[in-house]
Amino acid sequence: MPSGIRGIRAGGDKESIPLIWDPIPSVESGDGGEEGLSVWEAAAPQVSYPRPRNWRKLEFKNWTQLVAQGHGIENFEDDDISNAWIREFSGIPHRKLVTALQLRASVYPTREFLARGRHEAVVRSCRHCGADSETVAHNVGNCPITQDARIKRHNAICDMLSQEAKKEDWTVFHEPHLRDDNNELFKQDVIMVKGLKAYVVDVTVRYEHNTSSLRAAAAEKAKKYQRLHSQIKELTNVVDIVCIGFPMGVRGKWYNKNSEFLLALGLPKSRLGRIARALTFRVLVASVEIVHIFVNKARSIVRSGI
Numbered sequence: 372m373p374s375g376i377r378g379i380r381a382g383g384d385k386e387s388i389p390l391i392w393d394p395i396p397s398v399e400s401g402d403g404g405e406e407g408l409s410v411w412e413a414a415a416p417q418v419s420y421p422r423p424r425n426w427r428k429l430e431f432k433n434w435t436q437l438v439a440q441g442h443g444i445e446n447f448e449d450d451d452i453s454n455a456w457i458r459e460f461s462g463i464p465h466r467k468l469v470t471a472l473q474l475r476a477s478v479y480p481t482r483e484f485l486a487r488g489r490h491e492a493v494v495r496s497c498r499h500c501g502a503d504s505e506t507v508a509h510n511v512g513n514c515p516i517t518q519d520a521r522i523k524r525h526n527a528i529c530d531m532l533s534q535e536a537k538k539e540d541w542t543v544f545h546e547p548h549l550r551d552d553n554n555e556l557f558k559q560d561v562i563m564v565k566g567l568k569a570y571v572v573d574v575t576v577r578y579e580h581n582t583s584s585l586r587a588a589a590a591e592k593a594k595k596y597q598r599l600h601s602q603i604k605e606l607t608n609v610v611d612i613v614c615i616g617f618p619m620g621v622r623g624k625w626y627n628k629n630s631e632f633l634l635a636l637g638l639p640k641s642r643l644g645r646i647a648r649a650l651t652f653r654v655l656v657a658s659v660e661i662v663h664i665f666v667n668k669a670r671s672i673v674r675s676g677i
């Protein structure tokens with residue numbers, strides 16, 4: 372048997388795949404019915420599709436069912452804000468656009484991606500820090516090599532939020548340091564104060580693993596600062612303190628409750644969509660840049676090792 376045949380893995384049971392030099396089944400020479408045909412030779416079953424057919428929806432459903440490429444993709448169904456950049460991509464440099472699309476479809480060639488479906492020993496660990504799996508979620512969210520760029524991305528979102536709040540006459544405190552009753556130090560991202568109300572806002576960027584990833588992040592962040600109520604009250608001299616987690620998706624997912632917060636700040640509805648799209652686009656582009664930084668650093672290490 373040629374070595375190429377021996378390597379076949381996809382498409383079912385290897386033993387049931389006919390060899391190319393097997394005799395042609397009798398049905399193909401016109402003297403038999405479909406009986407006796409193998410699974411490879413029988414006609415595909417007729418599928419009855421619903422009418423009217425919504426191919427876009429059907430294809431998206433198929434996409435959600437792909438284990439690797441469909442990972443977290445259900446987040447982006449019918450989401451005009453998170454998908455706006457796909458329709459208005461003309462201003463995005465080509466290289467960044469390609470990477471953005473690869474991130475959205477979970478096909479960016481990380482080591483994890485390149486090892487998919489391969490049974491032999493393939494290195495999957497991070498080329499920089501040695502973490503078990505070099506995934507986009509790791510490269511963009513956890514790897515120490517990209518930490519500076521992550522901080523820059525985080526600060527950019529805080530700045531955009533602060534600017535919008537200031538336009539609505541909120542006083543903004545950046546990164547105040549507060550200690551809780553146990554003397555543990557906390558650094559909030561932004562505190563916004565107007566009248567007797569204060570919003571303690573904590574921005575976080577998370578990978579969209581599933582439809583609850585951003586909701587869970589928001590809840591976690593909102594809870595984190597509950598214990599600092601009295602210290603925040605002292606700093607801001609307000610009565611009503613609300614802690615807000617402001618999660619953004621690595622691949623450009625907009626968390627709908629962020630809109631409620633922006634409206635609560637007083638942003639007019641006419642500006643809300645534009646700001647939301649600008650924020651998601653900013654995060655997506657930053658994620659693309661982080662992915663490129665990750666790869667380029669690897670290149671420079673390889674060059675210097677030669």
Ligand SMILES: [Zn+2]
Nearest residue numbers: 497499500514
């Ligand atoms: Zn790493």
